[in-house]
Amino acid sequence: MRQRMEPRTLLDFMGMAERLKCNMRHSRTAENRRESVAEHTYRLCVFAWLVKEEFPDCDMDKVMRMSLFRDLGEAVTGDIPAFVKTDSDREVEESAISNVTVMLPERERKELDALFDELEKAETMEAKIVHALDKMEALIQHNEADIATWLPLEYDLQMTYGEKECKADPYLAKLREVIRQISADKIASEGEERGQSYYIRKGVENMHLEEVAALLHRTDWAKDRTEELIRKSMENACPYGLFLSDCISEGGKDRQIGFARVLTDGVTTFYLMDLVIEEAYRGQGFGTIMMNQIMKENGHLYGMLHTQTAKAFYERYGFREIGNTKKTEEIYMEKPCG
Structure with a gap:
């Protein structure tokens, strides 16, 4: 008989997930406030749902589950921007994920552990889609934010970030190119707004x-x-x-x-x-x-x-x-x- 999830276990896990609402990311919204990890996760899931018809041979339900839980470790570690994240940080995140999933009954724990393992290996098309969408969502958010909030290095990052991941599929590559052009237009517009500085x-x-x-x-x-x-x-x-x-x-x-x-x-x-x-x-x-x-x-x-x-x-x-x-x-x- 399958082990049932005890109410206290469920609520403890929900409490852990609540931290994703509290932990802030580097990115800012169009209203110039920092977004939470949970907000990024929500729109990543929306992104995955919107592109599901583009990948008829993929398990898009799995893509949705991967998108939903991809950043769960950040409930413990907080968000670390990609341009400063180290291998040591990634090891800490992996350990944090294990400490979170161990809270769950065996069936749910094994399901999440398998998803994280697949994401880590990035060999399946489902995992590649999630990695590409995750990076593009961050780029989209930066394009929506005031360019005055960009760090100097982000001018180039908007042109290059996620490029490798998006080469996994022609549709992803096309999306990335459109986002890149929007970034280029935004950079060009900044010069015009400064009075052709x-x-x-x-x-x-x-x-x-x-x-x-x-x-x-x-x-x-x-x-x-x-x-x-x-x-x-x-x-x-x-x-x-x-x-x-x-x-x-x-x-x-x-x-x-x-x-x-x-x-x-x-x-x-x-x-x-x-x-x-x-x-x-x-x-x-x-x-x-x-x-x-x-x-x-x-x-x-x-x-x-x-x-x-x-x-x-x-x-x-x-x-x-x-x-x-x-x-x-x-x-x-x-x-x-x-």
């Missing part, structure tokens, strides 16, 4: 040579270039500059904080070089703003570049690795036309 210009006549040289001299690949070489390299290419207007830059004048060069014949091929953002402004979306403009004008062409550390960044724009060199640790990348 930043802007992009092209052409050697618009570049600030001394500031471009200062940017390049802080890189590993161009630290030895003279100003004369830099000037000539701009004259023989199409230089892009990202500028802060005097309303927010120091010194009361527009200042160049970003630079890139494009070599192109305009009809078949372009080569991207020297993309760099001043260190103090990295992680705030300015690299994305520059790259979006470059790809808007050149993305229909076959593209090439090489990089040492920004492979994942360029992969977002369709570039893929085609080779590398151990001597300089450079990765060569290309993107097809269109």
Whole structure:
């Protein structure tokens, strides 16, 4: 005979779940208050219900159960933002989940333990769907919040977070791309609301040579270039500059904080070089703003570049690795036309 759940056990577990209402997440709502873990869980379940018809071969009831209990461990640990969570934190969460499920009768305990094990392994399509939806729900919430509440690093996170998980299915990837575009539009609108506090210009006549040289001299690949070489390299290419207007830059004048060069014949091929953002402004979306403009004008062409550390960044724009060199640790990348 199946073990029945004693009323006290049921109420104790409900009390544990109540903590999800009290524990706050990093994300903020459109009304500028922090959301609770329970609120995130609720909308994750709504999300799973809305997409159920897109996955006719999956057990969407299981997806709903996984979504419902996915963050149960945070009743004990609280929410730890993904960008600061460590392996040690994950181990603590796993232990917390075990301490919670042990409260339940054997049947319910085994059911939840099996769900958490499946989520942890992330091998089934059901688990992959939940992980993708979980990350996209957080991205959606950030898009709904005032951009003034974003941390500097979240400008780039909105472009990259959850990308790997969403590759599990074309529909998930399509959803992720729409969310990414909304984020990009939000970032662009922020510049307009600030009175165009930043802007992009092209052409050697618009570049600030001394500031471009200062940017390049802080890189590993161009630290030895003279100003004369830099000037000539701009004259023989199409230089892009990202500028802060005097309303927010120091010194009361527009200042160049970003630079890139494009070599192109305009009809078949372009080569991207020297993309760099001043260190103090990295992680705030300015690299994305520059790259979006470059790809808007050149993305229909076959593209090439090489990089040492920004492979994942360029992969977002369709570039893929085609080779590398151990001597300089450079990765060569290309993107097809269109």
